[in-house]
Amino acid sequence: MSVSQRLVKTFVRWEAVLVVLLVGVFILNTSLSPFFLRRVNLLNATYNFMERAIMALPMMLIIIVGEIDISVAGTIALSSTMMGLAMQAGASIPVMVMVALGTGLLAGMLNAVIVLRFRVPSIAVTIGTMSLYRGIAYVILGNQAITGYPRELAAVGQGVVGNTMFPVPLAIFIVLAVVFGVVLHRSRLGRCFYAIGNNATAARFSGLPVDRYKAALFSLNGLVAGFAAVLLTSRILSTRPNIATAWELEVVTLVVLGGVAITGGKGSIYGVLLSVFTIGYLRFGLSLINVPSQVIGIITGLLLVGAIILPGLFEKLSNRMIIDRQLIPEIDSEATATDA
């Protein structure tokens, strides 16, 4: 491709739209509230969306291979409940963390077994296990809360790195994002995920262990949900069966707004990173000017719908512009190429 072709494609890439959105969010919020653009506020605001941001990373991989997991918020409730029971049984903090991670891992593995062994669509399975996992938390806790977590636990979810103002959850997210980014974009495994998402049958006939990869991703998703439960519990030092209500949809929103195709096979870590901070700071900015929470929900909902419709439109636009300039004779495979 020529330079001008690249420029055209770059300009209409979804990530470019997200960069514009993010810059727009910053400009808008700065002009609406004098409190937005303060380092302490920008850093502290991240505490409130880092659990969901971290959960978006494995969810990105799940969606890229053409599956979905709606049960993650239920997994958080269950993991946090088990963590609380461990605490009440006298467990130390490391043991509590292991219990939460283990619960999440088991929940993810159960999803994998049902989806892959019984060949049920993952959306149906995980809608079921979403209610199942949260339901168990409700049965155990009823209307009660588990409290009395040791103060030291707060160092994870509420802590800062060393003597800086840098939030621990944000640091963890950045490290994990680098790991997930390298795996997705720089490794053979990442290319396999795109291949599976584009055509699982073809991938299988090419000798890829499709089911094993998918099972690993579901388990990983559960494990990370367990980790998010540790962060959230550490942040609020309390467990109720309704914690993280509706987060599954917010996590999927982050991933899809990030340009990951809900049909699989397409997407990048950069898009997800941009969408995490765009939505996070959009919500923060809107709440700074005291927009009612339902209206914030409507705005993020509209963004999601836009995110599903617009990338397709942009792709068409992109192709047409290229054709118009007669730089290439017709739509070639490049237009639908994966980001591998």
Add this chain to the structure above:
Amino acid sequence: MVRKIFATGLVLLMSAAMVFAAGRAEGPADDDTLRIGLLVKSLGNSFFEAARDGAMEAAAELGDVEVIYQGPSTPTAEGQIEIIDSLIAQGVHGIAISSNDENALVPAAQRAQRAGIEVISFDSAVAADGRSIHLAPSDDELIGRSQVQAIAEMIDYEGQIAILSASSTATNQNAWIEWMRTALEDPEYANMELVDVVYGDDLSDQSYREAVGLFNSYPNLRGIISPTTVGVAATARAIQDEGLVGQVELTGLGLPSEMSQYVQDGVSQNVALWNPIDLGYAAIYITYHLLRGNVEAEAGAVIPAGRIGDIRVGEGLVAVLGEPFVFDASNIAEFADIY
């Protein structure tokens, strides 16, 4: 290549924002108007919209108060924490909270306190280490005594009465019933006799059967106190069905929306419950006086609260709004639209 540009761009944008931000001064602007956040369990709940109306009324009377009404869209602690953080970030002066989880809000509430914000709770408490004063809608003694007084006025201080409670293990119900027994020892109630306490377990059909059982067991029964919303509605229906209106009087703690028709039909002359308007109104007055330094948050403090009068701060920094608010034929229809 393209992706590298985006990644670099993102990093640059964030760091530019942080560097730029570092130069700004901290702390709220030095103005005269106090900005107080009224943080409720969730939005779209008419009980709390009534509390907001009360808060606005107080703000209008005080003049130099701006009320910020906020709540999460689902009644969760983490949703409230997100809002507390945004209230801290925008430098409000005070926050009054009806909490979804008394302990989970403590770390966020303490962050607010460290930022110099006055934090109180109302209706549903935040644990003591996360707030100064908690404003409770009422207390056990006031509830017990006011219920006995209400039924006494209906039956001219004479005759047999019974209590229809929720479950026999409910701590709050038992505390109220104990205070009713204590109140009945007062000389003015000497001609009244508490003949029975029955339990409907807060189930509508069981409460109904227990009420009918009372009519059969005590043909001379003059009044029933049912300090539970389910019980009082079921008893009202039983009195109406058995044709005992006027013969057996009824009072209790009832939701205006459920009791409105019965009160207007005369089945019950009045019922009582917390008044969300007064809760929001008093919450703003308390926060205001604490912020202006007019009162200290300490046991024994007396806080003037406009039309409600003085509110006394008790042990554990719990302030009690007063007796449950009485709904009778003159006002229940209006409140029935609220909750």
